[in-house]
Amino acid sequence: MPERVLVVDDDPNLLRLVEANLRARGYAVDTAASGEAALERLRAAGYACVLLDLMLPGVDGMTVIREARGFCDVPIVVMSALGEEERKVEALDLGADDYLVKPFGVAELLARVRAAIRRYGVQGRTEGLRAGPLELDPGGGYALVAGRRVRLTPMEYALLRQFVLARGRTLTHEELLDAVWGRGAGEDHYLHVYVGRLRRKLGPSVVIESLPGVGYRLAV
Known part of the structure; x- marks a missing residue:
């Protein structure tokens, strides 16, 4: 179909x-x-x-x-x-x-x-992705933070998935934009907006660190 x-x-x-x-x-x-x-x-x-x-x-x-x-x-x-x-x-x-x-x-x-x-x-194709108190639900659409269910949009889910897969490695702006929005498609302020949304939704127990001029990393 x-x-x-x-x-x-x-x-x-x-x-x-x-x-x-x-x-x-x-x-x-x-x-x-x-x-x-x-x-x-x-x-x-x-x-x-x-x-x-x-x-x-x-x-x-x-x-x-x-x-x-x-x-x-x-x-x-x-x-x-x-x-x-x-x-x-x-x-x-x-x-x-x-x-x-x-x-x-x-x-x-x-x-x-x-x-x-x-x-x-x-969403729906992720299994066993976990970092600290954070786990991506294999059914897609949300994350678990210390057992608390957090609803995510497809874009938020895709971005968070990149952080979890990196397991603490710093991801550059270019890496994230290419992986989530497609090569040459996104702009830096996309990341600023969506990282901010993830931080608000996930709460203080999940730390996404900013490295000015470089990128972001999930502290695990």
Whole structure:
């Protein structure tokens, strides 16, 4: 059964272009031209990935991200003409997984979709990954911290998995970005946002150390 992608944009030409290229690569595609329609589709069906514009009529893209994160963990890749760092950080803070600035090439878009779906698939294939009080649940979707269950988004799970696999080794910014977002896809502030989210969720017993100008390591 083909993986299903939801494309949300109020530009009909872009919708047709993205839909045609995704279908040509074997994806099933649904489209929505408003935030309200996007949320309706997300509540009614399961998707492997969502491509989401921010400047939508009615309910905007930021609101879609915020509301969607209340009921689903589907990877959300923003595709927007708004390229300011503040907008990217805001979207990531709300729960977006990646951010693609318009105009973009079809090859880059498809690479981001593949990477997002691959990260989502990591959940459920992890066994026996443990570091100190931290354990990744083999069923995917959450971690255990000294027995306390912590719900994680696919992106948070994928990033934390890299730290656990490294078992105390320092991971450079480039290593983490390539492993989690895909080669050449992520930016340093992605890590700042997502490491901050992991620290808040996991609590003080799990220490992710920052090495300025170098990277991060999980203290074990």
